[in-house]
Amino acid sequence: MDMQDLTRSLHVRNDSKIVMVVADGLGGLPFESGGMTELDAAHCPRLDTLARRGILGLSIPVKPGITPGSGPGHLALFGYDPLQYVIGRGALEATGIGFELGPNDVAARGNFCTLDGAGLITDRRAGRIASHESAPLAIRLRQVKIPGIEVFVEPVKEHRFVVVFRGPGLGGDVRDTDPQATGVPPLVPQAAQATSAKTAEVAAEFVAQSQKLLKGEAKANGLTLRGFSERPALPPFEEVYGLRAAAVAVYPMYKGLARLVGMQLVGNAQTLDEQLAVLEQEWQNFDFFFLHFKYTDSTGEDGNFQAKVQRIEELDAAMPRIMALDPTVLIVTGDHSTPSRLRSHSWHPVPTLLLSDVCLSDLCEAFTERECIRGGLGQFEAKYLMPLALANALRLGKYGA
């Protein structure tokens, strides 16, 4: 029995409201031993006050030492075991550009490549062709016609694009056609399971027609396909938790991840202020709000400690508007850490704050990594955050008599 089997059978409904603020890549590191992290350096009087009233802890996105991508990081926060539920690369790529995958869809990531006269790959990334050159080529591939199948092609960055095949009987278990080597031709799409045989045929036809459409291109005269995958079968949020959930996000990836678990996208906010306005407008219409704040991650990935500090302070300044709504449960956390020092996602457990009337405050003083170490939530796998949120909203019945 997994946690969602438990919450599925135990959840009850009431009028409570849960807000989960996900500051992407929240956790950080000092640049020198014993120094300050971004959270230490940030002046966060509101978050510190909430930390004193609430309970802190450290969320482990996947398992100790494992650095997650945005997909597993968010799945875990949403309570979906990131080792049990895997979003295929094609599906994640499609999600990331805002493509809404349907149940009859198979997505794959495409890479333009350069082929020689004999059809052998000379450059697996088409000379890292610029986006402005590759996008028209991706759009050109929309001319491919396959009977009974809808084909969608969307440009991504540089040599990358996404292709989605839509039709009945398409399985997602097809092997990559990128041979991971030059001097050899792209592989023929091969089904790894009989239920994906039709997809392999469709993909082969797509490649054949695409090669013709690309004929004569200097760099991008060929293509490989990777990460074939169906829309992941994630049990819907409302079914597993009994929550009508709304996502207040700016970027397509996070909107897409929220949509995959059955959240409703609300508003069209482009800034944190606009996100707060959407939260206020939609307050009566949902039980659960996922509010995604991107910039703690992007500044971390830029290696810009001071910019990350400022973004944390921006988030701190947003707290009074959230608290004015009087949420039953407020959670502030991240999907992973992104220390400026590392310029990348990391495995470090993520500072997490939970506030409700029935949490046991733990006498911590501030919302920082080191205070979270001694917090009352301890260190916990992120997938337990949703059950904790439900419990604190008094939305879970008793297990066993």
Place this chain on the structure above:
Amino acid sequence: MDMQDLTRSLHVRNDSKIVMVVADGLGGLPFESGGMTELDAAHCPRLDTLARRGILGLSIPVKPGITPGSGPGHLALFGYDPLQYVIGRGALEATGIGFELGPNDVAARGNFCTLDGAGLITDRRAGRIASHESAPLAIRLRQVKIPGIEVFVEPVKEHRFVVVFRGPGLGGDVRDTDPQATGVPPLVPQAAQATSAKTAEVAAEFVAQSQKLLKGEAKANGLTLRGFSERPALPPFEEVYGLRAAAVAVYPMYKGLARLVGMQLVGNAQTLDEQLAVLEQEWQNFDFFFLHFKYTDSTGEDGNFQAKVQRIEELDAAMPRIMALDPTVLIVTGDHSTPSRLRSHSWHPVPTLLLSDVCLSDLCEAFTERECIRGGLGQFEAKYLMPLALANALRLGKYGA
């Protein structure tokens, strides 16, 4: 390999004595943020002294956020994974009234209901008939005769009773007959598996004869049966731990749970003082003692903060008599929290104290929730407490060479 596979293969025997004091519903909450919990408010000089010498932690009964009933709460403390081992509702109900289930038994919970002239349910709870009216009716049902089957009927509260069928070839997998609706007749007992076909027949015969015996009753002229279940297959305590275990409990539910894991019930104590006397008398006869103290839970369920504080102090006062026996390992914990604030079981992790000559004391100062947060045992699933007890009693050999 689960924990009990490990302890089964690693346990050794010696002269050590382990005492596990379970203060039911021990953990609490302050009534206002930053205020005192029941443990904070209680004056517990002996427990605080033991806390300074021992090691503290927080026990998570099932999983974070999950509130357990008494069954899963105690199974976990006894080291039985509460998600792996599930006690069916009928079996738990029988256990709770002190009925000793045997290996050929199937128990179900019965509800008296009211039927109209056409046999349709008009009240699923027989007008919540008073216990003094329903008990004689339950006893009347003992007149049911089914060839080859022993039938036991025991009154519970109001419209509830327990029925146990004893005989060869009875499986516990029969569907509830309560249609969860009025205006329809009770369902016919149906086996969900072929191995329970005989039970379904027996149950149908029991219902038919019972209806006749209840004919003419104004409120309780019908019945439904729920939660059919066999005695749960729990590997015995002595086999998995090598411990001769005794239960010193007052209430039938806890005696029953202890018996299900193979503990021997000792004494007939009605008070904590009498329980301590039994502990003293039986000290030489067992390796492990489960001492159950009910009133930290019942006062919590009453929402009576002050009464719970007094009950904690009563437990504190019992410590010298336990320590005078010089147990090798002393554990003080609870099966779950029952904050007076919530008047119910809760998900909050449970304050836990372990004392042995070989525990590493953690410099905590008092036996309170917040001290336990920073305790050396950390936050751990309750099912790990028995391995920790065995280890501290030097009763576990090395895993691997």
